[in-house]
Structures are given as structure tokens and as C-alpha cells.
Amino acid sequence: xxxxxxxxxxxxxxxxxxxxxxEDGVEESVHVFAGNLVGVLTQPPGGTRARAALVLLNAGLTxxxxxxxxYVQMARVLAAQGFTVFRFDxxxxxxxxxxxxxxxxxxxxxxxxxxxxxTSLTGVREFVLGGLCxxxxxxFNIAPADAxxxxxxxxxxxxxxxxxxxxxxxxxxxxxxxxxxGYFRRRLGPPRDTPPPELDDFSDFxxxxxxxxxxxxxxxxxxxALLLYTGGVGDYYNHRSQARACFGAVMRSPGMATDYWPECxxxxxxxxxxxxxxxxxxxxxxxxxxx
Numbered sequence: 597x598x599x600x601x602x603x604x605x606x607x608x609x610x611x612x613x614x615x616x617x618x619e620d621g622v623e624e625s626v627h628v629f630a631g632n633l634v635g636v637l638t639q640p641p642g643g644t645r646a647r648a649a650l651v652l653l654n655a656g657l658t659x660x661x662x663x664x665x666x667y668v669q670m671a672r673v674l675a676a677q678g679f680t681v682f683r684f685d686x687x688x689x690x691x692x693x694x695x696x697x698x699x700x701x702x703x704x705x706x707x708x709x710x711x712x713x714x715t716s717l718t719g720v721r722e723f724v725l726g727g728l729c730x731x732x733x734x735x736f737n738i739a740p741a742d743a744x745x746x747x748x749x750x751x752x753x754x755x756x757x758x759x760x761x762x763x764x765x766x767x768x769x770x771x772x773x774x775x776x777x778g779y780f781r782r783r784l785g786p787p788r789d790t791p792p793p794e795l796d797d798f799s800d801f802x803x804x805x806x807x808x809x810x811x812x813x814x815x816x817x818x819x820x821a822l823l824l825y826t827g828g829v830g831d832y833y834n835h836r837s838q839a840r841a842c843f844g845a846v847m848r849s850p851g852m853a854t855d856y857w858p859e860c861x862x863x864x865x866x867x868x869x870x871x872x873x874x875x876x877x878x879x880x881x882x883x884x885x886x887x
Contacts, residue, residue: 635713
């Protein structure tokens with residue numbers, strides 16, 4: 597397991613984390629494909645100089661620009677480093693019309709079509725799949741079925757509460773009298789019909805055992821993975837070492853990188869947090885998939 601900043605890699609050139617502008621020479625083009633899907637291809641000046649392209653998947657119901665244009669800015673930063681990035685709307689989201697083919701494999705089929713398009717336009721045949729929240733979950737579900745997936749960028753993606761999580765979550769509360777009183781008041785008060793929902797209740801996570809097996813199989817295939825968690829998922833993840841407790845020995849592999857940034861919110865809303873994210877992702881992409 598590697599925690600960011602990456603260690604044990606060759607020195608990397610300085611990365612400018614600011615979003616690229618038109619003056620940087622980054623090229624962007626809009627494409628309609630697979631009948632009803634709309635996506636934007638962001639390419640570096642002079643064409644792709646890296647062996648893998650990044651495909652960003654929708655974060656929840658958010659348009660392909662990402663929350664507060666997160667994906668737009670990330671795509672331009674990475675393109676300035678030599679990477680092709682494709683961000684597209686799945687059917688029924690953003691500018692993509694709702695598909696008449698409502699099947700369990702729809703997201704996989706649409707992502708496959710997106711990779712096919714990028715290959716036809718650029719010649720790149722290896723891909724990093726990823727995104728934020730449900731985009732990370734979709735990437736994690738698709739990767740085992742497509743050998744072209746060489747990397748995963750999982751932002752606030754798959755994770756599970758562990759004994760260490762519960763200890764870190766509850767122990768500070770036990771030291772506060774107000775928290776103890778609130779606990780007993782809830783226990784002794786009228787019972788709730790249902791507990792309030794939490795973030796991972798809306799996530800498409802496999803079982804913990806299946807997630808660990810999936811990571812092991814992907815690692816054996818040579819897939820590189822970056823699992824990055826923020827304070828926005830504190831209801832199921834709260835420490836930088838929790839990935840090892842969740843997934844076991846596979847997280848010791850050099851192909852697995854992870855970190856926990858409790859100061860960042862789920863959408864990386866603050867500029868400083870975005871710059872930190874873009875720098876980390878650029879370093880990871882350059883080290884794993886650079887020319």
C-alpha cells in the first residue's frame with residue numbers, strides 16, 4: 597500500500613494544479629456516440645503523450661462537468677500533463693437522452709462505448725476509470741469485466757466500517773458528557789420506526805469480502821488503483837489506514853495507493869482542496885501511466 601504523496605517512484609516534474617485555460621493549448625471537443633450519449637474529450641497540446649486515458653463517470657445525478665465543475669478542471673489539468681480525458685453523461689443525465697434500454701448492464705455498456713470512442717479518436721487502448729462517489733462505484737464494478745481498464749481512480753468510493761472505525765468514532769464521544777446524555781436519552785425515549793439513512797446506504801458497494809477479492813484479482817492483473825477518501829464520508833471512513841483493515845493484504849501491493857483527507861469535503865469545494873487533489877492525481881497518473 598502506498599499513501600500519498602507517492603514514495604519510491606522516480607522524481608516527477610512540477611505539476612501546476614490550476615485549471616488549464618485556452619492559452620495552454622488544451623483541446624476540447626464534444627462528441628455524440630452510442631446513439632444518445634454526449635461526452636467531452638479533453639486532449640493535451642499536440643496529442644496524447646501517455647499510454648492510458650482517463651474516463652470520468654458521473655457523480656450521482658451530476659452533469660459530466662462534475663460537482664462545481666470539478667471534472668472540467670481535473671480534465672484540463674491532466675491534459676496539460678499529457679493525458680487524454682473523456683467525461684460523458686450516462687443516459688438520462690446531463691445532455692444524454694434517456695435510453696430505452698433499461699438493463700442491469702447499461703452503465704457497463706455505455707462505458708464500453710465511451711472507451712471504444714476514445715480509442716477510435718486517439719488510438720489509446722488502456723484506460724483509467726473513475727470519478728467521485730457513484731462514479732467511483734461504477735468504475736469499481738466495471739473494471740473486472742474489461743481488460744482495457746489499467747487503473748482505477750476511486751474518490752470517496754468503496755469502504756466499510758471496521759472495529760478501528762468504531763473505536764475512533766465513539767471513543768471521543770464517550771469522553772463528552774453531553775454525548776453520553778444524548779445517547780441515553782435516545783435509548784430511553786420512544787423507539788424510532790427506522791434509523792436515519794447514512795451515505796453508504798445509497799452506495800452500490802459489494803460485500804466486504806467480495807470487494808477484497810475483486811481488488812486482489814485486479815491487482816494480479818496489474819491494475820493500479822488510487823483510493824482517496826475525504827471527511828465527507830466520515831460516516832463510514834475515518835482513518836488513512838482503514839483501507840488495509842477493510843481489504844486486507846492486497847493493500848500492501850505497490851499497485852495500491854490510498855490516503856484520507858479529513859479536512860476536505862465530499863465535493864472538494866474549496867480551491868485549496870481542489871489544487872491538492874489535482875496535484876495528487878497528476879502525480880499518481882504520471883508515475884503509473886506517463887509516457
